[in-house]
Amino acid sequence: MPDYVTFTTEDFLADPFFQGWVRNPTAANEAFWQEWLTQHPERMDEVKLARQLLLSLQTEQPVISPEQIQEDVQRMLQKISVQNHRQPFQTVSRTNNIRWLAIAATVLLLLGIGWWFTRPENGAVIGPQLTSVQKSDGMQEQRNDTQQPLRVSLPDGSVATLSPRSVLTYPAVFSDSSREVNLVGEAFFEVTRNPDKPFLVYADQIVTRVLGTSFRVSAYPQQQQLTVAVRTGKVAVYARATSENTHKGVVDKRIISLTPNQQVNFSKADAAFRKTLVEKPAVIDQTVKINDFDFDETPVSDVLQRFEKAYGIDIIYDSDLLRDCALTASLADETMTEKLAIVCKGIGATYEIIDGKIVIHSTGCR
Amino acid sequence: MHSNTVDDDALLWHQFQQGDSASLGKLMTKHYTALIHYGTKFNRNTDFIRDCMQDIFVELWNRRATLSSLSTAQVRPYLMTMLRRLLHQHYLDQQRYDFQPISEDSDTSFFDISFSPEDQFISNENLHQHANRVGQLLDKLPRRAKEAIYLRFYENLDRSSIAQIMGISEQSVSNLFQTTFRQLRQQINTEFFWLCLLLFYWL
Structure with a gap:
């Protein structure tokens, strides 16, 4: 038994026997503490405060199910096993990459200089053009009234490819703190990286915020659904309070973060986000080769890991159930969803897209 | 106490x-709940905390040799x-870029805990009122004090661990x-005094 006479409030609070008395009083511990207090009345203040604090130190903690723990641990293990395959290549090739990048940059620069001196005279542009309006408040408006997508170069070097029937408005000079553009309709943005100046696209009721990536925003006024789809990098999307949606009272206040090949749909009707995958996921890992999708009695978990690596999408599956599943197939030209359908058919499973991830349902192979 | 070699953290x-990934999985399983609980005090978005946990354990794995x-x-x-470091970084990023939806309550978004207890915990009405009052006092404490209290009495960590986690010296802890307990004792005593006076007046 510790020497309680020397105890401070803090020590009492941390003492398991004391805690036991406060939280679950029994005849035994009740008797002990009553007795102790009559012997040490001068400690009454310390004990009283400790007791009150202990009763107050209750806070709501989120409830966590064993399933959730299991799921997250599996997810983590899967990630590191994918990384294990990747690790040796990555470390070796990084220095090489930089050298190649330098060479590529030099060549591009030379080509650029060549083009600059040999380009046709200004004004000799042929083909469809944007309708460009310089507004009095320093805003630049680009309208695409043609039938094909047109490129818009923004003041910071970013490029927007504006779809037909779309309007992009931006300041002639971006502010010091951010790069803000307004979009009606649809555009694909390739944003030059600048961590000090986030790039914000305001489109109808949603705002898309990035530091440097490529992504598509679709917000035609007549459409009931707004979408943001990511090609590379990370993107954050959130709803903005407008007169239209605030009076409804329910605005999805979440910030949706998207990774490559993910897409978020925002329904104007209920002002809510739904995360999914883009229609045709693209291969984002440039080290993936065509024959990486040739499988010969390959364990399905390996197959799925190759998918994850190539498309940068999380795939959730029960590795125990799929332990005995193997696949022989040669996939190349199909889209990701077609490939996935073939894999699932091969092992008698189905898949589902939930919250921007792929979930494999299987009863195992035997 | 009980020494279970299989689940010994050091082992x-x-x-x-x-290079045994299963052991890392076991470590994650063991500390998962405590980490999520702690993390949600900085950011209520559980999904975000879960993603952070992924990042942490993957990073541990990649750096295991060093x-x-x-x-x-x-x-x-x-x-x-x-x-904590990861969440703090995230918090600073958000501050810097001023995410509009968050900035409304950005002042409370870093370590935020409510100690005002729920009814179900305390059956005794009198005690409940008192504890609730103490809970309100606790809620008003500076964030650092709240975090230290949380780590000390929820996670049962010692002062050196708390110092390490919060990035301050043991003496500061x-x-x-x-300071916190002295203040609390004073506040409670003063209130008690006024309460007695009031009661006396009424009678």
Whole structure:
């Protein structure tokens, strides 16, 4: 038994026997503490405060199910096993990459200089053009009234490819703190990286915020659904309070973060986000080769890991159930969803897209 | 106490450093709940905390060769330190870029806990009122004090671990507790005094 006479409030609070008395009083511990207090009345203040604090130190903690723990641990293990395959290549090739990048940059620069001196005279542009309006408040408006997508170069070097029937408005000079553009309709943005100046696209009721990536925003006024789809990098999307949606009272206040090949749909009707995958996921890992999708009695978990690596999408599956599943197939030209359908058919499973991830349902192979 | 060699953190840590991913999985399972609970005090978005946990454990795995070995008592504080650092970085980023939806309550979004207890915990009505009052006093404490209290009395961590996690000296932790409890005692006593006076007046 510790020497309680020397105890401070803090020590009492941390003492398991004391805690036991406060939280679950029994005849035994009740008797002990009553007795102790009559012997040490001068400690009454310390004990009283400790007791009150202990009763107050209750806070709501989120409830966590064993399933959730299991799921997250599996997810983590899967990630590191994918990384294990990747690790040796990555470390070796990084220095090489930089050298190649330098060479590529030099060549591009030379080509650029060549083009600059040999380009046709200004004004000799042929083909469809944007309708460009310089507004009095320093805003630049680009309208695409043609039938094909047109490129818009923004003041910071970013490029927007504006779809037909779309309007992009931006300041002639971006502010010091951010790069803000307004979009009606649809555009694909390739944003030059600048961590000090986030790039914000305001489109109808949603705002898309990035530091440097490529992504598509679709917000035609007549459409009931707004979408943001990511090609590379990370993107954050959130709803903005407008007169239209605030009076409804329910605005999805979440910030949706998207990774490559993910897409978020925002329904104007209920002002809510739904995360999914883009229609045709693209291969984002440039080290993936065509024959990486040739499988010969390959364990399905390996197959799925190759998918994850190539498309940068999380795939959730029960590795125990799929332990005995193997696949022989040669996939190349199909889209990701077609490939996935073939894999699932091969092992008698189905898949589902939930919250921007792929979930494999299987009863195992035997 | 009970020494279960299979679940000993130091051993799991060692095995994981040797390249045994299953041991890392076991460590994650063991500390998952505590980490999520701690993390949600900084950011209510549980999904976000879960993603952060992924990042932490993947990072541990990638750096396993260069990590120092830890004793059993050091493992949980080490993980909590990593989580706190990540969340703090995220918090600073948000501040810097001024995410509109968050900035409304950005002042409370870093370490935020409510100690005002729920009814179900305390059956005795009188005690409940009193405890609730103390809970309100606790809620008004500075965030650092609240975090130290949380780590000390929820996670049962010692002062050196708390100092490590919060990135302050052990002496500062001691001072923090001393000041906090002195203040609380004063506040409670003053209130009690006024309460008595009021009652006296009424009677």
